[in-house]
Amino acid sequence: MYACFEIIILLLSCNFCALVYTQDPSCCHHAAELFPQCKLACEQLVTIRSESHLKHLLLRLPSYCPESLSELWVCINNTLPGASKKSDGWVGLGCCELAISAECRRDCKQASSKNDITKVCKKDTEKPLYSCITKNEMGSVCCSYAGRHTNCREYCQAIFRTDSSPTVSQINAVKEYCQSISPQLIGCVANYTKSYPIRSPLDSLYCCDRAEEAHCQTACKRILHTMSTEQEIMDGLISECGSQPLPQDPLWQCFLGSAHPPTISDPETPPIAKMDYAKLHCCFKANTSSCRPTELFRSCNVKQDGSVNAALKSDCVDILTQCGDGKRFLEGQTPERICDLLSPTDDPERCIPLHRYLTPSPFENTVEEVIHPCNPSPCPSSHLCQVNRKGCHPGHDCLPYFCVPGCKLGEASEFLVPVDGRIQVPIRSGQVGCFEVCTCGQSGRLENCAEMPCFDTSKTCLTGGQRQSHGVSFRVDCQRCSCFAGESICSSRQCVRSDGSDEDRRLFTGLPCGCADHFVPVCARNGRTYPSACVARCVGFKDNQFVFGSCRSIDPCSPNPCQRSQRCVPRRQVCLTELSEYPCPQYECVSRPAGCDQNQLDPVCDTDNMEHANLCLLFQRSKSLAYMGHCQDACRRPREVCGHNGETYSTVCEAFSDRVAVDYQGRCHAVGVMSEFTSDSGCNAVPCPPLSSRACNPVTPPGACCPVCAGMLQILWNKAQMNSFAKVNPVTVHDVLKILRLHISVPQCDIFGYLSVDSELIVLIVPVDQQPTPLQIEACSKEAEKIDSLINSASPTLGAHVPLAAFLHSEVKLSTISSAALTPLSLSLCVFSSSLLLSLTSGDL
Template structure:
């Protein structure tokens, strides 16, 4: 708003100064003042468009305003409204320009500021600090602000882009060669340090697909699969497809599941920590028979037999690894020293009696068992199993949320859901889905889920080789789905939305950006949609905003689907899940009283 006001004051002087032309105008206070305000506001939106991120108004609007309010007698010689607009706004393509009519009529979403807030805009933190949305909540008695100011480093001397202390960052190599990068750590000094050079990537390498050459960085479809060419390496999703050339026999055998596996739910646990609905699907994604065992991963006890030393305690730590588990062991436990005196580090956990402890050490010192990580929640006192979108049965909603997994339905997992527009999965017919949380929400259906939900959804291709490289040159530890979600979460700027996700059985990363209120308003649903579209655009444009973060630069292509908000008084508003607004594992909702 301040930027738009400053523009208006400059234009009121009778001239709009552009880099290659000055445009004389009449008194904009009297000539179409509302339209000039709309122009000023539209040009200050950041990003201006989720795809092009350009800052131009559409040509027809440009011509209209200059015909009405341009000072034609003072136009540069040989120029008309049309010729000036050809330079400034050469298109009416809505993908690449901003139509002013959006800003000349009241919003259908209303004007309730409290429904969606931006704690970090304007930036309340010091120049050497990074502002983050406070999703951790606060201890009682503390001043509770909706944001956190954390120490950080600038990416370069001339850069205003700040990353948090301790973060691994990918930056261009010192030599400046195209495709060459190094990985650095943001140190306590406020500078990037401990840099390690990576192997250069040949960006000239292309992929040959169906006799056609696809250059590096391009994304395209092959049947129903999305593919991307990365430095000569073709990476595709593994969706099962039907097309117009499919035979009648193929159509009859089509299940929509990978490798046309039978629609049955007999779960197996892969060595990557992912539960697959059946052995057939596990084999289809590339696992050998000795790389999975029957039963869900969450049902396995990684501490029996105890793999830790006598002076250590074995603690289950479930994780789904994206790196090659043959190179980086995807351990499902951690060994911690048995301590007589626990430190005061606050990392709250909840035991099976719904009693909260400041950290794991104090919980085990009291001889208790861990239920889930994060503060205890009153709505999880009574344990009721739920099925997550990842096909795991969790002991409670809170246990699922602490794993950053959203709930598909209540009860034990019993079916693999819809993956294809053509496949019909009968097992989901026996699942009782919760009613939608919002009035008039046109929902999305996550891959493998049975029940629809109101959310912005991303389906992301990733480069496994690149993740392996990151793991090899950094800490030799596997990179997990939770690592990706935690990093993406930092880029969602609206506290009314939170991030959940899982690895799909089609080998894509699925991210859901969900309203945290149990009865989200249309504006909040729209905000989560916009956050999803923003993340998609950052991934597909290889924006340094995401790509500078290890491991997010391994995300190479994304498709977004959003749940539209439609006005429908006939839809009954029912709380589906217990409110996410409690501060479980960083879930918090900031609203006015």
């Protein structure tokens, strides 16, 4: 017994009354069944918050728990302060899930007192958390006066377990069980309940007038006069009015608002410190300033509940026929009659047939055809997972993914963006139409933020006698348009007149301004090759802003525009921004680098077919760049190909390095198809390569001659916004494709694109395998559908990225799979090209 007293004296002499905060409740299981009073006294240590009560129990503990219970005393001794600072039972533990930021939630769960969280959890931004902790602290103090009286303590704790005001029955129960035990407890609870004044149901009679239906108003007043408890009143209103308690319903809005006591507002509302910009993006899509809370995928009403419970009638009959106990059916009941009541319709559009999930998948044995290396993400929570399309250093283990550091879109967000990326986020004040552009810094936080010009989302567009709201896409003839802050932005597609003759349709080229489809290429200052001067003039270029010949046939380094100490390197690009404000240089002046990172892997191939680990090493060795990516034997010798953008490339490797897919072999010599009505096109003389898969129903990109198996997007974008995103350098097609490529999650697909002659962005998502399977073709089409959906829904997944925030609308065309059997194809340009896709990389695009 001496050892036991020694522990108690140590506790009291060092003022270790905080044993209650560090005591592990699991110690109490060491109390033997022969000593029930010991176990009860031990459990009291965990719940008591009163210092005087704690000292009293500690002094008497040895009389309940003999020294022979050595494991119990060792366990209690190990939980002394200093042995463990963490508490599994501090009063705020149950409140931690109310924390807004993840860091605050984590610290709260690891804390032993409120003082441990004040550094991370700020009171001005974590009000629900601190309100809960304060309430629990008050409950802990009040209910500690119950001592060993379990019933009194339980009824006391019930007062503090809810955010609503204590009911009359709860208060009466505390008085009944605790009055004779602890007057201090009654007084403590009374002080708490004063902040929740007891309301009479009749105080809410005015809410009944908010009901939209007359019968509901009458029923509401009757219920408030005849019923007393909150639960009875809620059930009665739901039954009589036939509506669930939704906050947008005026009746329920009144009741829910009056259920809580009025709060005293601070003189000044502190600024919000914890933000989730990804969610704030979505808030701006609300039609009203006080929009309804987000429901989980469906409306919350009786009708929709019935729809969820419904099943296809055919499935219902099958289930009851195979699984139903016919002996328990009533006389005359059959599966069909029962299902007539449960599922009166057999509408496959509203219900998903079960047989889809009861038959083996046709792709069961094709798991290697399509993989998702980043789903689920193998990276730490602070890193983004990106598909590895660059390969690895020789001799190193090669994973199919990279983990790259990222930044959260706000302190309370779990949405990550890559380091050095430029991100558009709503301003903190929440003003609709106002954004700022920030950079994801090496510190893992958004920094260097600059406000952008606001736009008025309340302005509408008047087109064809109809008003269109901001953000709405619509059609005018064959043109796709979108309303942006009162301005109708449309594509410049040429449309066939509905009253035109057959001859008009035959002569229709689909080119801007009805230009003839003669291929006499010119290079405009934006770096884009147009099929003729007529087309270049039509899209807005003056005669002094273009020269004859394709852009790749012109040497931007002749004459040399760089200083003597620098080297001129061609860097061809197609710019999307205003040329008068942001010139579009086709070269780069580089100095010989003093040192390069040997470990950085971004392979490049020089004109001597020698490979270098990165571009810096190539420049350091005074070599000339041929293309980005690993050197390919097939590209040792020039073999000209024509890209979808109308440019001629010396090798297919060079085209892929430029993120352009190949149209046909040889030099570009024809204006591609721009309209479905074009019949007499120069493409008639072009020998198109065979498709990579005969099971594919292909698509033909605008301006191309030959069809491809791919998913295709035609994107309408806002040039004014694109101009506002240009920080120092112009925004280019490469910039767009580089970011979009990060969102292609299947390594068996890659992305290519170009600017069409009518100024739309054309994006192709193409299978990279030599002979893609139907599953791989379908996977690329699904990737295209995903990007299309993200654009049209203005999702922050894409819309937070600069310059993708300038996208207005997307139209998708997909390669479908036919039932034709696949047969091996001979080696063709298409097969040759696709085989290189697996090994070529984009570098910096």
